[in-house]
Amino acid sequence: MDEQEKRELMIDFERNRQMLGNVSAQKQQYQIQVEVIKASLEELKETKEKIVMKIIGNILINKTVSEMKKELEEQKESFELRLKTLGRQEETIVKKLNSIKAQIEGKTESKESGETKKSKK
Numbered sequence: 001m002d003e004q005e006k007r008e009l010m011i012d013f014e015r016n017r018q019m020l021g022n023v024s025a026q027k028q029q030y031q032i033q034v035e036v037i038k039a040s041l042e043e044l045k046e047t048k049e050k051i052v053m054k055i056i057g058n059i060l061i062n063k064t065v066s067e068m069k070k071e072l073e074e075q076k077e078s079f080e081l082r083l084k085t086l087g088r089q090e091e092t093i094v095k096k097l098n099s100i101k102a103q104i105e106g107k108t109e110s111k112e113s114g115e116t117k118k119s120k121k
Contacts, residue, residue: 006104009100009103009104010104012100013097013100013101013104016093016096016097016100017097019093020090020093020094020097023086023089023090023093024090026086027083027086027087027090030079030082030083030086031083033075033079034076034079034080034083037072037075037076037079038076040068040072041069041072041073041076044065044068044069044072047065049065050064050065051063051064051065052064052065052068054068
């Protein structure tokens, strides 16, 4: 492996490492959103009110508890689906990183062992 190939692999590795960080951060944000929605749904189950307020931008809107529950359940499902997708992306990136790492280490080791063989002759 020449230096150019090794440099390209290192750049690719770094790019994928950054993508993994971005995907992990997004996944964490969605996990937080799902927990907030779960807490909101729990509060709606316990309330005796028929009407609740929903914040949309700078205004408050009246919504029935059943409407809010339905809306929150749909959001939760959407976020959970997105979490599954991000999880698969994360797995794919980790596999790619491991593959690149193996290529770098394998080619570095073979180069070093080749140099060792030359120096022994």
